[in-house]
Amino acid sequence: MKIAFIGGGVMASALLQAAARVPEITAVHVVEPLAARREKLAADGVAACATPADLPAGLGACLLCVKPQDMPQACAGLAAAVDLDGLPVISIAAGTTIARLRGWLGGGLIVRTMPNTPLRAGQGCTFACAADPAAAEAAAVPLKIFAAAGLLLWLDDERLLDAATALSGSGPAYVYLLIETMARTAREMGIEADAALAAAVATVSGAAAMAGGPGADPAELRRQVTSKGGTTKAALDTLEAAGFAPALAAAMEAARQRGAELAGEEPDA
Ligand SMILES: NC(=O)C1=CN([C@@H]2O[C@H](COP(=O)(O)OP(=O)(O)OC[C@H]3O[C@@H](n4cnc5c(N)ncnc54)[C@H](OP(=O)(O)O)[C@@H]3O)[C@@H](O)[C@H]2O)C=CC1
Numbered sequence: 001m002k003i004a005f006i007g008g009g010v011m012a013s014a015l016l017q018a019a020a021r022v023p024e025i026t027a028v029h030v031v032e033p034l035a036a037r038r039e040k041l042a043a044d045g046v047a048a049c050a051t052p053a054d055l056p057a058g059l060g061a062c063l064l065c066v067k068p069q070d071m072p073q074a075c076a077g078l079a080a081a082v083d084l085d086g087l088p089v090i091s092i093a094a095g096t097t098i099a100r101l102r103g104w105l106g107g108g109l110i111v112r113t114m115p116n117t118p119l120r121a122g123q124g125c126t127f128a129c130a131a132d133p134a135a136a137e138a139a140a141v142p143l144k145i146f147a148a149a150g151l152l153l154w155l156d157d158e159r160l161l162d163a164a165t166a167l168s169g170s171g172p173a174y175v176y177l178l179i180e181t182m183a184r185t186a187r188e189m190g191i192e193a194d195a196a197l198a199a200a201v202a203t204v205s206g207a208a209a210m211a212g213g214p215g216a217d218p219a220e221l222r223r224q225v226t227s228k229g230g231t232t233k234a235a236l237d238t239l240e241a242a243g244f245a246p247a248l249a250a251a252m253e254a255a256r257q258r259g260a261e262l263a264g265e266e267p268d269a
């Protein structure tokens with residue numbers, strides 16, 4: 001199957017690597033207006049063109065990988081150049097509803113997804129929601145891109161994609177902030193910079209691996225680290241006094257509301 005990516009930025013480059021793991025996908029063509037990005041893609045052996053009019057015939061699917069604000073123009077350009085009748089079109093944009101995509105595209109079997117950047121490491125997490133069962137079925141092969149590089153989870157209610165964005169779409173940034181802060185603080189305590197970063201990363205990935213184990217309960221794992229009257233208790237009491245958990249919950253709620261705002265919905269819808 002020949003597929004097209006509209007937009008050749010951060011997420012498209014992660015998805016390109018994942019697409020290479022799907023045997024049914026024989027070619028990926030990327031539409032990217034920025035010449036420097038096209039040149040970089042071409043240097044990596046990826047077919048890149050400036051407009052959808054330059055895409056080859058016989059595409060099996062399109063992936064929309066542009067920012068939400070660029071989506072109306074990108075969809076209009078695609079619809080003008082490609083016959084979307086019966087073609088699976090997968091969007092990865094935050095806060096851009098299936099109804100709006102349908103309006104701009106005027107056709108296509110639409111699936112909305114919310115992936116994340118750890119796809120690049122083969123450990124992504126993608127939520128998907130289809131306009132209807134026919135769209136999900138038609139998009140089975142291109143959706144293998146997401147499954148080839150991590151978890152693929154389905155949602156029945158499209159509005160939950162804003163919660164998914166707050167959880168796993170934006171989530172890697174929360175974890176990177178945690179790693180940055182742990183590494184910086186360890187440096188300030190005297191541990192050499194490379195060792196501090198390596199230890200922060202190993203601690204987060206080791207803890208995540210245990211939390212992902214069969215039957216694991218993160219709260220029980222936390223209790224196992226927390227000795228009575230010990231160092232972890234001192235740390236967790238400080239985090240609690242500083243409002244760590246409510247602050248993280250508020251951050252996720254802000255992300256969810258921003259997704260809903262982008263979708264043109266009431267923030268608390
Ligand atoms: N980054 C992330 O962690 C995640 C992002 N997403 C979603 O993925 C989408 C892309 O994000 P990201 O990859 O970070 O963004 P980038 O800005 O890195 O990539 C978008 C690319 O699309 C190009 N572009 C703009 N307009 C058009 C057009 N009309 N036709 C073709 N290409 C166009 C941009 O070019 P130019 O720069 O010249 O405008 C840019 O190269 C967003 O909708 C975002 O919500 C979803 C999950 C996670």
Ligand SMILES: O=C(O)[C@@H]1CCC=N1
Nearest residue numbers: 093094165169170171
């Ligand atoms: O920040 C954003 O809007 C995008 C969507 C999820 C991650 N990055």
